[in-house]
C-alpha cells in the first residue's frame with residue numbers, strides 16, 4: 275500500500291489523520307466538560323459505574339467493603355483489620371502512619387489512606403486497600419473503609435475462616451500491647467483525626483492506681499475483685515438468663531476517699547478502657563444513645579458525680595420546657611433506658627460506674643435493685659487503709675513502727691480521708707518525720723472537733739462546698755477556677771483546719 279503513495283501524499287494523509295484525531299479528542303473533551311457541567315455528580319458516577327459493568331469483561335474478583343461503622347456503632351471487622359494489617363505491611367508499601375505514646379513500649383505502625391497491603395491465607399491471595407470517601411462528612415467525620423479483594427471462588431473460605439482469623443489476631447495484638455485508653459467527648463488531644471472531630475476522643479490512661487495501692491477495707495477490696503472476676507467468667511450465664519452482659523457499680527463517699535482511683539484500679543485490673551461521660555456535654559436522649567453506641571466492648575462507662583448530673587437533668591428539662599421543646603432534652607428515663615433498657619444490650623462485657631458524694635441525693639429510680647448491682651461505700655481512712663498508704667508512700671506498711679499505735683487510735687476517733695492522710699505522708703521522705711506530721715494533723719483535727727466545730731459538721735461543710743463547686747461546674751466557664759479550688763480542698767491542702 276505504502277508503495278502506491280508518494281512521500282508528500284503520505285505526510286498529507288498523516289497530518290489530516292492527526293488533525294481528525296485532534297478534533298475528535300477535542301470533541302470528546304468538549305462533550306466531557308459539557309457532561310460534567312450538565313449531569314449532576316451522583317448521576318454521572320452512577321452512569322459510569324453502569325457503563326463499566328456492561329462493557330468490562332466479567333471479573334473473577336470479589337470485593338468486600340468494610341465500613342468503619344455499622345450504622346451508629348463501630349464495626350469490629352474494621353477495627354480488627356486496622357490492627358491486623360499493622361503486622362502485614364510489605365516493603366512495597368509507600369506510606370505509613372507511625373506513632374508512640376509515652377506509655378507504649380513500641381512504635382505503632384498503621385497503613386495510611388489509599389495504601390494497599392497484600393496478604394496470604396493458605397492458598398488465597400488477598401488485597402486490602404484502605405480508602406476514604408472524600409467529600410462525605412457524616413456526623414462522625416469522613417467515611418473510612420477497607421476494601422478486601424480476592425478471587426470469588428474463595429468467598430466461603432474468606433468469610434468463614436479468614437475474617438474470624440483476622441479478628442482473633444487483632445485481639446491478640448490488642449491484649450499484648452494494650453495501652454488502656456481514657457475516652458472523653460470531643461477530646462482535642464486524640465491522635466486520631468476522626469476521634470478529634472467525632473464524639474469520643476482518647477488519651478492513654480496514665481493513672482497508676484491498682485488494687486494494691488488502694489487504701490480501703492481489705493474485705494471490701496476482695497468483694498470487688500471477686501465480683502469483677504465472676505463477671506468476666508459469666509458470659510454464658512448472662513446469655514442463659516437472657517440478660518445483657520453488663521454490671522453496674524455505684525461508688526459513694528466523701529471527696530478524697532478514692533472513688534476515681536478505684537475506677538482507675540478497675541480499668542488497670544481488667545485492662546478495660548474508660549469512657550468518661552460528662553452528662554453536661556450531652557443535650558438529648560438521642561445524642562446519649564448515639565454516644566453510648568459508639569463505645570466499645572470491654573469498657574467501663576463512667577458517670578462521675580451523678581447527683582450533680584441530676585441537677586443538669588432538671589436544669590435542662592426546665593430550659594427545654596421553657597422553650598416548648600421538652601422532647602429533645604436529656605431525661606432521666608433516657609439515661610435509664612441506656613443503662614438497662616433495650617439499648618443497653620447492644621454490647622458485651624460492659625461496666626457502668628456512677629460516683630457520688632451524696633447517695634441520698636440520687637434519684638431513687640437510679641438506685642432501685644438490679645440497676646446498680648453493687649453499692650460501694652468509700653469511707654474515711656481506716657487503720658488497714660493507713661497501712662496501705664504507709665507502705666505506698668513510705669515503704670513501711672508491714673513493719674511495726676512506734677507511731678502506728680497512736681495513729682491507729684486517732685484514726686478510730688477522727689474522720690480523715692485517705693487523700694488527707696496521703697498528703698501528710700508525702701510531705702517528707704523521712705518516714706518518722708512524716709508519721710510525726712500525720713500525728714499532729716490528726717490531733718489538730720480531733721482538737722478542732724472538741725473546740726466547738728465537730729468533725730462531722732466541718733466535714734459536712736467541706737462536702738457541701740465541694741458539691742456546690744461540682745454543680746457550678748455545669749455552668750461553663752467558671753469551670754477551671756472552681757476545679758482548682760476544689761482540687762486544693764480535696765487534696766487537703768486547704769483542709770478542714772483552715773476553714
Ligand SMILES: Nc1ncnc2c1ncn2[C@@H]1O[C@H](COP(=O)(O)OP(=O)(O)OP(=O)(O)O)[C@@H](O)[C@H]1O
Pocket residue numbers: 487488489490527528529530531532533534535536630631652691692693694696764
Ligand atoms: N482510698 C485511697 N487509696 C489510695 N489513695 C487515695 C485513696 N483515696 C484518695 N486517695 C488519694 O487522693 C487523691 C484523690 O482521690 P480520688 O480522686 O480518687 O478521690 P474521689 O473520691 O474520687 O474524690 P471526689 O469525690 O472529689 O471525686 C488520689 O489521687 C489519691 O492519691
Ligand SMILES: [Mg+2]
Pocket residue numbers: 533534535578629
Ligand atoms: Mg473523683
